[in-house]
Amino acid sequence: MGKLACxxxxxxxxxxxxxxxxxxxxxxxxxCNAPLIRDREGWRKFDFEKDPSKHRSGHPVxxxxx
Numbered sequence: 705m706g707k708l709a710c711x712x713x714x715x716x717x718x719x720x721x722x723x724x725x726x727x728x729x730x731x732x733x734x735x736c737n738a739p740l741i742r743d744r745e746g747w748r749k750f751d752f753e754k755d756p757s758k759h760r761s762g763h764p765v766x767x768x769x770x
Contacts, residue, residue, distance in 0.1 A: 715740055733749075
């Protein structure tokens with residue numbers, strides 16, 4: 705159900721979980737749990753082909769990279 709809602713109205717940023725990974729602000733979608741990244745245009749889904757970098761650090765509590 706969350707994925708359908710995200711397709712129709714966009715991802716719901718989980719603002720309680722936002723962290724800075726050394727390069728960008730990151731979080732997960734509150735509806736579908738997709739990893740999100742913030743760029744100049746706003747929040748978008750993390751692209752596993754173009755966004756990974758050895759300079760990104762994991763979440764400060766969970767340690768997850770994405």
